[in-house]
Amino acid sequence: MTTGASTPMSTSRPRRSRLRTFLPLGLAAWLVLEIWLLTVVAGAAGGGTVLLLIVAGFAGGAVVVKRAGRRAFRNLQETLQRQQDGTAAASERGGRGNGLMMLGGLLLMIPGLISDAVGLLLLVPPVQKAVGGFAGRTLDRKMREAAPGGFGGAFQQARMHRPDGKVVQGEVIRDDVPGHGPQEPDAGPRPPLNR
Structure with missing residues (x-):
């Protein structure tokens, strides 16, 4: 039996950010919209057309991701070669759009018409x-x-x-920043942070 007074634990949790609150809702709404749109297209054009669109989007996205990856690797090799040679910094030729091109390819690979449209838009320079x-x-x-x-x-x-x-x-x-840290010399090991 303990007779000491215990300190009350704070039960309030920190507030969630807006991103953490609305991102799951947005993803769920996007998923429902994609499925609904695929069913509408399947009803209008047939299931074979939807399957063909999904396969074509995946294949096209794979080609785009492979191309962007090769270009990024080539730019990395050129940059490393220039650094070893001691020449000037690498030019911006094509190095900036690789990330967005890969994102566009990944969006093409995700089954769905909205993600395909956004992926195709990201491929436009x-x-x-x-x-x-x-x-x-x-x-x-x-x-x-x-x-x-x-x-x-x-x-x-x-x-x-x-x-x-x-x-x-x-x-x-x-300790190495003036004005911070202990003012007295090190007095030995510090106690643990346990209660």
Whole structure:
């Protein structure tokens, strides 16, 4: 029997982000829409046509992914060769659209008409340029908003896993940065974080 006062555990959980809330709902709605659209096309044109569309989309997507992968590997080899030779930086020739081309190929490989349409759109060079520019600007803005000096403290957060499986959220304190860390000399080993 323990007579000591125990500290109450906080039962409130952190709020979920909007992405974690709406992404599963969006994926479920997209899946239902894809299935409905395939049944509409099957009713209008027949099941063989739908099967042919799915097989053609998969084969076309495989060809696109293979081509984009080869191009990305060739660009990597050229970049490494230039670095070994000590020449100037590699040119941007075709290196930027490989990721979007692979994404387009993967969307073509997923069975469904909407994913095929989006995949085909991502293969059009002006669309690739617009989507790539938008994604780059969004990433730059998010990085600037996070923190002026780096990744917004992403590397300053730490999670310690206790032996019982609980996760203890913490913060990294660096001794080599002035103004942070212990002010007195190291007094030996520190006690564990257990209660």
